[in-house]
Amino acid sequence: MKNAFLKSTLLAEFLEALRRFGVLHGPTVSDDGVASFAPISDASPLRLDYGRTLIPPKKYLIPFREEILKLHDGIYHPAAPLAQDMVLFGVHPCDLEGIAYLDRVFLADRPDPCYAARRARLTLVGISCEPDDFCFCSVPPGTAPCDLYLTALADGFLLDALTPKGEAITQAARELLTKAAPQPPACRASCTIEPQDPQLRFSDNPLWDRFAQLCLACGACSVCCPTCYCFDVREYPNLAGDGVRLREWDNCLFKTHGEVAGANFRATRLERLRYRFLHKYCGFSPLEGVVSCVGCGRCRSACPVDIDLRELIETGKNPGGEPA
Amino acid sequence: MNDAASDMQLPHGAILLDRRELSPDTALFRVAPEASSLRALSRFTPGQFIQLSVPGAGEIPISPADLPGADGTLELCVRRVGHVTELLHAAKPGQRLGLRGPFGTGFPIREMVGSPVLLLAGGLGIAPLRSLLYHLLRHRDDFGEVTLMYGARQPELMLFREELVGLAAKGELRLYLTVDFAPQEPAGNFSCAVGLLPDLLKGFSFDAGRSYAAICGPPALYRCLVGDLEGAGVEARRILISLERRMRCGIGRCCHCAVGQKLCCTDGPVFRLSDLEQIPEAL
Numbered sequence: 233m234k235n236a237f238l239k240s241t242l243l244a245e246f247l248e249a250l251r252r253f254g255v256l257h258g259p260t261v262s263d264d265g266v267a268s269f270a271p272i273s274d275a276s277p278l279r280l281d282y283g284r285t286l287i288p289p290k291k292y293l294i295p296f297r298e299e300i301l302k303l304h305d306g307i308y309h310p311a312a313p314l315a316q317d318m319v320l321f322g323v324h325p326c327d328l329e330g331i332a333y334l335d336r337v338f339l340a341d342r343p344d345p346c347y348a349a350r351r352a353r354l355t356l357v358g359i360s361c362e363p364d365d366f367c368f369c370s371v372p373p374g375t376a377p378c379d380l381y382l383t384a385l386a387d388g389f390l391l392d393a394l395t396p397k398g399e400a401i402t403q404a405a406r407e408l409l410t411k412a413a414p415q416p417p418a419c420r421a422s423c424t425i426e427p428q429d430p431q432l433r434f435s436d437n438p439l440w441d442r443f444a445q446l447c448l449a450c451g452a453c454s455v456c457c458p459t460c461y462c463f464d465v466r467e468y469p470n471l472a473g474d475g476v477r478l479r480e481w482d483n484c485l486f487k488t489h490g491e492v493a494g495a496n497f498r499a500t501r502l503e504r505l506r507y508r509f510l511h512k513y514c515g516f517s518p519l520e521g522v523v524s525c526v527g528c529g530r531c532r533s534a535c536p537v538d539i540d541l542r543e544l545i546e547t548g549k550n551p552g553g554e555p556a
Numbered sequence: 557m558n559d560a561a562s563d564m565q566l567p568h569g570a571i572l573l574d575r576r577e578l579s580p581d582t583a584l585f586r587v588a589p590e591a592s593s594l595r596a597l598s599r600f601t602p603g604q605f606i607q608l609s610v611p612g613a614g615e616i617p618i619s620p621a622d623l624p625g626a627d628g629t630l631e632l633c634v635r636r637v638g639h640v641t642e643l644l645h646a647a648k649p650g651q652r653l654g655l656r657g658p659f660g661t662g663f664p665i666r667e668m669v670g671s672p673v674l675l676l677a678g679g680l681g682i683a684p685l686r687s688l689l690y691h692l693l694r695h696r697d698d699f700g701e702v703t704l705m706y707g708a709r710q711p712e713l714m715l716f717r718e719e720l721v722g723l724a725a726k727g728e729l730r731l732y733l734t735v736d737f738a739p740q741e742p743a744g745n746f747s748c749a750v751g752l753l754p755d756l757l758k759g760f761s762f763d764a765g766r767s768y769a770a771i772c773g774p775p776a777l778y779r780c781l782v783g784d785l786e787g788a789g790v791e792a793r794r795i796l797i798s799l800e801r802r803m804r805c806g807i808g809r810c811c812h813c814a815v816g817q818k819l820c821c822t823d824g825p826v827f828r829l830s831d832l833e834q835i836p837e838a839l
Contacts, residue, residue, distance in 0.1 A: 304651030306611045307569045342564055342807065430817055434836065462811040465804045469612030478615075484808070489812060491639045495775060503837065510817060515634045517808070520817050544819055 236391040236402050238382070243308070243389075247272065249405040251517070253355050253397070254317030258287060269320065277339055277462070280322050280384070283364050288458035289320055289327050292480070293334060293350050301477035302348060305467070313349040320354060324361040325376035326528040330358065330458025332377040333524050337461055341518070355397050360384050366529030368425070368499035368542065399420070417485055427521045428513040428545055433506040439544055444502035446537040451483035453531035454508070459524040462489070484508050509541050566808045566818030567609040568593040569656025573629065574649050578715045582635045582680065583645060584621065587627045589655050595677050597624045601662025601689035603770075603798055603826040607806045608632060613643040617659075617803040619684035619825070623691060630655075633683035633715065651803055659806040660825050663688050663796055668768050671794075672700030676753055678707050678773025682715050684825075685772050693728050703762065704729040707753040707773075710737045714748075732756050754780045759786070764789035770826075772798040778839040782829055795829035799838065 235369050238246055252255055253275070259282040260270040267285045272278050299311035323331075338347035358378035365368055382389040390412055393399045402409065433440075455462040464482040464543035469475035482489060492499030498504045515522040525542075532540050570589040576584045587608070589597060605619045621633040648651075665688075673692055677685045685704070692702050708714040713732065724731035733748035734756050749756060753773075769785050771778055779796055784794045785795050799822040801813035813820035816835030818827070832838040 249709075251801065289668065301567075303611050308654055308711060318679055337809065344809065345565075348796065401776070431834070461809075463805075463809070464812075465810065467609075467613065467614035475612050479810075482812070484811070490802070492584065492800055493635075495800075497837065504701065506837075509816070511811065514817055516811065516814055516817050516821050517819050 234415055235412045236307045236409040237408055238391060239388040242408045245408050246405050250319045250321060250401065252404055253401060256319050256321060258321035261449060263546055267516060282364060284530055286456060287387040289323055289499055290330065290458055292318065292320060292354060293347055294461055297478055297480040300479050302411065303475040309415060313346040314352050319357060319493055321357045322359045323378065325358060326526040327458050328358050328376045329377045329526040333459045335556055336519060350467060355379050357382065358388045366533045367527060368529060369527040384552050391500065425513065425523050425525055430510055430514040433509050434444055437544055440502060443505055443539045446539055447501045447505060447536060449485045449501055451485040452534040454483045454485055456530040456534045502552045509544065513545065564635045567656050570650045570653040570655040572647050572649055572653055572687050574714060579713050582715060584632065585632045585634060587630045587632055589630065592813060594628045596658060597628050600624050600658045601665060603662035603684055604658035604693045605686060605825060606655055606657035610643045611652060611654065613640045614690050616640045617806065621683040621686045623687055626640045630690050635680055656806060660821055663770060663826050665691060672763050672767045673702050673703045674762060674767055674769045678753060678777040681755055682706055682771030685770060686716060697835050705732045705753055707734045710735050754784050755778065757784050768794045771794045775839060786828060790832065792830035797824055798826050799824050825838045
């Protein structure tokens, strides 16, 4: 169905139709004002005017902690990933871009079984947004990778089905949809960050030292980053002699991240900030040259000491210039 | 689950056969992998690593100290230094272990054919180089002169000493040993130099232009040696360095082992110096 239009007044019915495709999650705001993706029981807790959730939707694909192996009688067995059919509704283009990046990490070349199982059962419904002061979107308009994309208009939403799953949703909800006049693609500010020269991490920019002195190594920028996926692997035995092997989010700002027996390759905060810069703006093998910043603005808004690594890029462009 | 991907993070079974003490804190463990590992292990290249699981303790990356035997038996030289190695050292023969891999790149053994090879090992760094050494010796006619320079802190921490001396006595390699300190060496024991590896290298004359140099040891060792090797005329692309990082997953995902933009587990752990020159934090 081309140029399908959903009136705002029919949103609740539309959400009901979506439930046929899985458990419905979407943006909500808790009593203490924290925006998060959470289960949507009916239309009331859904908050489509949210700016950004504190934790990005990566939590659905790489849970904070998950069992990867079970140990029984000295033999390791794969843990069955806990995956369910899920519809994630109201995801902004930057977060969709973040999921697309994680797909490249976990699905290309020897797919990760836990990630693949969850991803296969996840339906993504994107929605257009209004960038705020923290955003630095790098997604060109109209390319958000999702199954169904909603462009918010004054009295409703324009629907774009981008995959067969998205088509199936518009089919299932066809009685709620009307035909809209063809619309020009939504335009909004877009600031694409180009892949950076890795040598920039050793630039003589005084910001490096300033950031290293300010940084609390709290790791908030990595926790809330939609494309940060570093994980640690831990094994926990139980008293019966069996146990589990877990993987859980790790954080490149933590001192333990670069530890080996008897040494630490990233013992200082300066080294860890360089590492972060390199991973975000230059990319690691095999995604060398791929920027993993999607411009969601979470790291800027979460950093307690106002570090913004992008300033290093902007001053890099104009040597001697002040950061923008 | 039998898809290739789940195999990547699922350890195969292995049995601890026996152990031989090499020093007060280091032992050589012989491990027999179950049949499911044999095909992968048959493709082992010296310098690659395996992930060894001690059930209930966790997993550690180890570079085998010899090529796998015909039956797949692995020799793993492990120092007791952390949680997993502590429990491995406490394990009895017959204990079940787990095994993944081999992973990573090894030494470019095909390219090295016909060339003299200089092996430079510091401390536990002898382990990965021992598997390269045995590859060279088992294909002795394919390679030029083989020289091993091996430095340890003190004589009793020198690993595989009798074995290496025996090989040298048979004329299979040129062997230079050095220790940082030699408090009381009993008379009649094989003597070795006192000093650091770079001191040994200074007085050494070799066909540097045709040679490959393979280095493994603590980070300080690389920083000392690479300049001297280049100064002597060894090409940067022929200086092979086995790096140590904290490889957790072994398959390029967890991002603990990044060296610049490279990942030690998939792009390494053996790197050419020429590939590390733009990565100051590598060494």
